[in-house]
Amino acid sequence: MKINSTLRYASGLALMGSALLIGQAQAQAIPESTECIAPAKPGGGYDLTCRLAANGLQDTGLISKPMMVSYMPGGIGAVAYNHVNGVRADDPSLIVAASTGAAVNLALGKFGEYDADEVRWLGALGVDYGAIVVSADAPWQSLDELMTDLKENPNEIAFGAGGTVGSQDWMKAALIAKSGDMSPRDLRYVAFEGGGEALAALLGDHIQVFTGDLSELRSQLEGGKIRVLAALSEERMGGPYADIPTAAEQGYDVEWPIWRGYYMGPEVSDEAYQAWVERMQQLSEDPVFAELREARGLFPMSRFGEDFDRYVQGQVAEFKGLAEEVGLTK
Amino acid sequence: MKIAADRVLGIALIGLAAFIAVQAVQLEMPFSYEPVGPKAFPVGLSILLTILSLVMIFRPGPNGQWPHKALALKLLLVLVLLLAFAVLFTQLGFIVSSLLVVTALARLFDATWGKALLTGVLMSVIGYFLFTTALGISLPSGYWFDTFI
């Protein structure tokens, strides 16, 4: 089986010889049975992140035995983080799903005694972007109109999203306020349980602005029920999102990528870590995987290994500064 | 005896209410948008609980029979067994830990040794394959077990 799958993926590459070598090195460093922990209950974003890796690796033949997905809810990911640090620190078969939300929680010190540099950040396989959304019959046609109105009547415009004060959903609202020279404290912000509830509240006009993610908005966009005032991405996205301007091009310098990635235990050997990095890199370059990623509503993102590790550390440091600035931490 | 249980419970609940209220008041928020924060609800509940408990202390209701000493010991034994099950679950794996615990539980519920052992073996082995193979649920196979297979 192992040889078979190695051969199959190797045939897809031009440099067959070197690929085989990589394959053999991988096979030695990583056990055949692999596992992905989703640090949440079944069905959430972390579950999808694990399944993205599991299905992708399976469909592209990079693993011979299906990857097991297990759930470890608790402490918005803190339980899994502590588990990996404490119990399975050197397990070469284990990867754990993470996202921008995890980086925010690390920055706020919500993962207990452990910091962001405790684990080995493996890489990200996709990214989603924040969005500033209003109802289709709302008076605001652009982010600027909303912000002007917001400064005059901060008490008449309620923001809502799927996370509490300090969550990554809230960060989007706070950053937009900050970019418009408003204190995030002056917002009227309502926390819901998950983006779906917040979106329903927007459609029912109970809140006026929803700070969500682009991928969860596709059907509402097509149905013409909502208007996305700004995408919090570096540049305009394609497909159904082509008409949505970025916040930056409207003069509000806010970007909010929500990456979907993985980390491994702190004591995993360099060999196993490198083998995983290579495996993930190959996966991200495969056209079969590209389709799968698109089906999840994710955009391409390729950061692996040291590069990704630096990226996450940088993000956490940035969030720490931000949290201090708005008074979330002391 | 019967009446005393409700009174003891009432006093314990008032203690709980006090704990809840004190903890709630001590909650620290970085900042909040909410007119009604996370403190109000627990504090309100603790007041309600105190009033209800006071009513119960002065007008206690009927209670069930409490187990006598030998039975209480057996109940404790069941709890210890379940606790042992929890500790052994990941250490020894599903099959071995449930074999031990099922056999012991069956014995406690008056099965003969033969019947208890048979139940233990059947339930642990059939259960393992039913859950893992048929239903796709992952169970610990036990760290030591891996080295044998």
Add this chain to the structure above:
Amino acid sequence: MFDFLIDGFGVALTPLNLGLAFLGALLGTLFGALPGIGPINGIAILMPLAYTLGLPAESSLILLAAVYTGAEYGGRMSSILLNVPGDAGAVMTTLDGYPLAQQGLAGPALGLSAVSSFVGATIAIIGLTLFAPLLANVAVMFGPAEFFALMIFAFSSMSVMMGKDPIKTAIGAVLGVLIGTVGIDSGSGVLRYTLGMPELYDGIDFVVMIIGLFAISEILLMLENSHSTDNDGELPPLGRVFVSLKEVLVCKGAIIRSGLIGFIIGVLPGTGASVAGAVSYTTEKRLSDKDNTFGTGDMRGLAAPESANNAAAVGSFVPMLTLGIPGSGTTAVLLGALMLYNITPGPMMFTERPEVAGGLIASLYIGNIVLLMLNLPLAGVFARVLTIPRWVLVPAIAILAFVGVYQLHSDLFAIYLMLVIGVFGYLLRKLGFSLAPVILGYVLGGLMEQNLRRALSISGGDVGILWQSGISLGLWVAAVLLLVLPWLVPKLLAGRKLSAG
């Protein structure tokens, strides 16, 4: 207008899809019957399987929908037979289901609940077919203020359960609400009552809670009962196997009313089968429990929550299919499954992918018929669970409890917590508490607090928002009437009698 449905039946009736509906119904019943393994886990477990098999979108959706509805059927079994709810929606089913089984009526109870489930689900599927787009618009009218009013209504309808010991019912409900406050407060993000344990940040999980409260305390009580003098550990008699038509007809009002209530509650995003079961049971007790037999093995008390929780399961498809908004955890997982096939549910789905929308609705009709046919004859077989001696039954419950909690958390803490809650449940039961108010307080309390705070955040502290809309005002009036009428009516009647005498 219903072309999509006719096409849908064409899709659903192919041999492959019919077979999948059958398989899903069977597996779903099994998942639902196992305590702790509910529809969410069933679907999460089967989703990768459906994907790996390379099934087309409509086929895998049919399979998963059958698992979902099947799990709601299965949840009642352990409620009736073991007094342990198989899933969240089946908590109220224990109240009359278990006493019925103890009286030797396990077979008829299982049969009746299968019929109730079928009728409730069918009412909801018809509602889904006819009114889905319309209802979606009503559902979004429910904002935080309306949900808060709905919770006030639900709590006041609970007053009917006060029964013999109103103080203990109230204390139980308060304790349930308090347990629900443990964890990160979703409004402010602060930690409440987590005692420094990260495992408690997400709160006390519902599954851990019901398995602990019901299953573990049941094991302890079984040990006691097998030693008490008035009951030599004797098993309840097995009695009749099938439910009679007469028994079903007695419950027809309860079944139909509860089906409607369940459907409406299911349609609202955020409330699901457990709330539906609670509201329908208390409503039915108020309407038809003239002799005060609810809770002692009244068939209507069994039929009502079963009809409602199945109707709610179907109802939660409405916001998912029409708005693309998941109304429950389970539909959130189904939504994820759809996304996997590059289908985005929402207003456009009925026009862009009619074979998926129609196929799904058609398969709900078919799946339900399959489930009824599967469950009626099986009632007799499952009723035999009661004849299993305690020394087999107790270890089996223990294993199911452990597996149920472990597969959800992969963590020992949850198992310890389950044991602690089990001891707590045992003590409560010994002290004459009923467990249902604790569970209801837990489910409703969190919804009540968060929605109150959300509503006041929106209004900036102005309490007027709480009764501003017609919907919330209506719910407030209904809630007050529920509390006042039972107290006022007997007084008026007594007054009349007195003056007549």
